[in-house]
Amino acid sequence: MTAVSRPAALTLPLQDSERCFSGNPADLKPKTAVLFRTAPLLLDCGRALSDVRVAYHTYGERQKEATLVLHALTGNSAVHEWWPEFLGEGRPLDPSRDFVVCANVLGGCAGTDGPAELGDLALSLRDMARVGRALLDHLGVQRVRVIGASMGGLLAYAWLLECPDLVERAVVIGAPVRHSPWAVGLNSAARAAIRAAPGGAGLKVARQIAMLSYRSPQSLAATQSGQRTPGVHAVTSYLEYQGEKLLARFNEGSYLALTGAMDHFQPEDAELACVRVPVLVVGISSDLLYPAAEVRAGAALLPNAAYWELDSIHGHDAFLMDAGGLPERVEAFLKGP
Missing domain, CATH: 3.40.50.1820 (Alpha/Beta hydrolase fold, catalytic domain)
Incomplete structure (x- = not known):
């Protein structure tokens, strides 16, 4: 079984960059x-x-x-x-x-x-x-x-x-x-969230799980202490923001495929x-x-x-x-x- 053939290479649109590269x-x-x-x-x-x-x-x-x-x-x-x-x-x-x-x-x-x-x-x-x-x-x-x-x-x-x-x-x-059992376990939980709530909600939760593993207790204490809005912890707002941001630019199928490839290496x-x-x-x-x-x-x-x-x-x-x-x-x- 082969992928669908394409007559020619495609040109992708240039995305806006928040940081400007000073080269060519x-x-x-x-x-x-x-x-x-x-x-x-x-x-x-x-x-x-x-x-x-x-x-x-x-x-x-x-x-x-x-x-x-x-x-x-x-x-x-x-x-x-x-x-x-x-x-x-x-x-x-x-x-x-x-x-x-x-x-x-x-x-x-x-x-x-x-x-x-x-x-x-x-x-x-x-x-x-x-x-x-x-x-x-x-x-x-x-x-x-x-x-x-x-x-x-x-x-x-x-x-x-x-x-x-x-x-x-x-x-x-x-x-x-x-990947260790710890890393596989984190990815397994993220994939389970995606499968349990397809359509975007699960991907946001998967990202929140991942973000906690990407930072440290000391890092979050230094950058996400206190409340950003009344009654809402800053770290909660941070994780929700990260989930929304990933949903806007990523695909849950890719998340499943790539984390699976990492775990099986x-x-x-x-x-x-x-x-x-x-x-x-x-x-x-x-x-x-x-x-x-x-x-x-x-x-x-x-x-x-x-x-x-x-x-x-x-x-x-x-x-x-x-x-x-x-x-x-x-x-x-x-x-x-």
């Missing part, structure tokens, strides 16, 4: 490619897909070597919108020097084929890595440095296992080598021991979702990994909220021999 304005525009036209993509579930649409951003001049950014669960390919501390001249992702690529993952809802096109099927992170590799082939990229945080960090491990000949080095931020220690390229693994001191000790233990399974810890009270989301010395550490590693 053309880099702000999303692009699309239709891949697997002559040979299908065989998914791990056994289904074959043809004419797979992939939406992506590139920054800088096209080169044979690139830096590939892998986005988080509800993220997208517009790195200039959500990671301005990392993207720009003199930063770790420097378009004046590097060719930077970020693609929306298969199964998402930001332009790449997702549930609306694929229906209800099981996807894997390895499937997503294969799609990403096909995109890099389409762009003429022969070697790549990979950087991913959260789900993007898990996906970076999939890249290391699926594409060892292509990856030169990798940065994994706030992600373990595989369970590489064996022996596979990880075969990863020979340099890897920088970053834990976050107050991370409740992926505790620093768990991230550090995963790094120890890699023969050529270095571990560094970001000290922040803001939990898992510190890589977005409170990057501290992380950009400098990542830039030094990416520039390494």
